[in-house]
Amino acid sequence: MKKNVFVLLFIVVLLCFLYAKEEFRVYDLPNDDGTSLQLEWDKSLADVGQIEILKSFDNKYFTLMQIPDNVFQFTDTDSSFSGKTIYYRLDVKNKEGELINFYKASAIPKAQWFNMQKLPLLIVLLILSFAIVYFINSAKRGKDLYIRRINGLDALEEAVGRSTEMGKPVLFVPGIMDLDDMQTIAGLTILGKLAEKTAEYHCRLIVPVSKSMVLSAAKEVVKTAYMQAGYPDEYQDNDIFYLTDDQFGYVAGLDGIIVREKPAANFLLGCFYAESLIVAETGFASGAIQTAGTAEPSQLPFFVASCDYTLIGEELFAASAYLSKDPQQLGSLKGQDFGKLVIILLIIVGVVLEIFGISVLKDFFTF
């Protein structure tokens, strides 16, 4: 009996020792590249007086910073950590600046191989990727996939035909962002399809761009499209040109082209910001048939008001696959639709759980 009490007492003391909250704690910040340590201290220490943090790599302390009032934690980010033990000293001083007490702590920063905060993102990405690959394979096997009609894209040929009949050019604007923006790439893929049509119809295609790298890509895309259409001689290198990187300088140039050249069809497909309405309204005033598309929600109302057809968000990215009629690409669109279904279900389940006060799903996806 006496022995059991002694063992129990020992366990209690051990647990108290293990879980005793230290006044000053330093630990490795999780989910990072091993360059950050988290420092925390009790509120009671701040009540005593001023706090100063000192740091050391080899027991020679230097002042890291004076902590302002009502701050009880600090993240030390230093790229020179690289797996070394870092020592910290927390000095508590009175109002006169005299040292009352000090606490020491140390930790070794470690880099993690996986950011656990991004686990939900990885799961969603994997589900979506598998769905896209599955539907691509289904399409390859010859399965008939239904894709809803996108009026703006169906009207592409009509717009080119109209321009040809009127003897006027077609204007294509790939937005104001560079090649690192997916919207610009989506715009360029549509440009390829459009260029094939203008080549077939012997219609002039004007492509003013605002970024030099987009210029190179656009030239390559249009040139290849004219070659594939069987009319390489019709390709006009001078009709694909650079205007300016400046947002409003670019829009001024575009307005000038619209007013002078009077294109019968305008395609505004890419990333647009404040310049969207200025171009679209000028195009509307010139009487051109206009197709616009962007994934910027704030610019979509302007395009809806001023253009005949608007590709809203995902439709811009679906355009190339839709126009190509290639089963593999159409399969990937079906995969995207499956992703939408998954998200709709998650939203419905999340809303129902939140109504009942259960935040598991919300917490899982909050990172």
Next chain:
Amino acid sequence: MNYVLPLIITFLAGLLMLVSEFIPHKPFESLVSELEIWFMIISGFAIVLGQISLLKMNIFKIKYKSEGWKYCIVTLSAFFIMLLVGILWGTESQAGLLGGGERIIQSIGEKPFDYIFKYIYQHLMASMFSLLAFFIASAAYRAFIARTLESALLLVSAIIVMLGNTSVGTSMTSFLPQSLNFLHLPNISKFIMDYPNTAGQRAIIIGAGLGIIGSSLRVILGIERSWIGGKK
């Protein structure tokens, strides 16, 4: 064969960017910033291509007296003046070939490059931006014609939001008691902007996000090749 190498580079770069999003450990954590630096370097070289295109097109138009060729003279003049003053006297933080241009600064207050930028360029940009106000008015006039039920709903909500953001809107419903606070125009306006509007915008953002993932996969896996002039 022309497209094999670009497709391999695209696949590897895309995969690296994807993996580095989830792995904070070295060397992945620095890959994104490293590739961004590469992009900046390539962009820097590409600027020359843009300038050559600009010069070529404008000289071509002047040479053949194309429509509006006189504007091309203005463009080229502006281009060379800015280039020249930038090279000779530098910009705000950097000296040019002729030094810091102290004497010019004494007479006009700034270096010629900064002077032109501040007093001509910025005003031209502001003028273009201010056109937006007139275009918004003309677009809104067309959008707010109640032809269908949807456009009528749009018109009503637009009027509420516009009035809710003005002092007139506030005074129009100020007579309502505190118990009917939710019927005050600014509150209805806030409700429309916070809930139906935000919900609609988020739906578009989620759709666009899925579209970006789908497009990226098509590009990374080489299914979509038309952006490099490929067949598909």
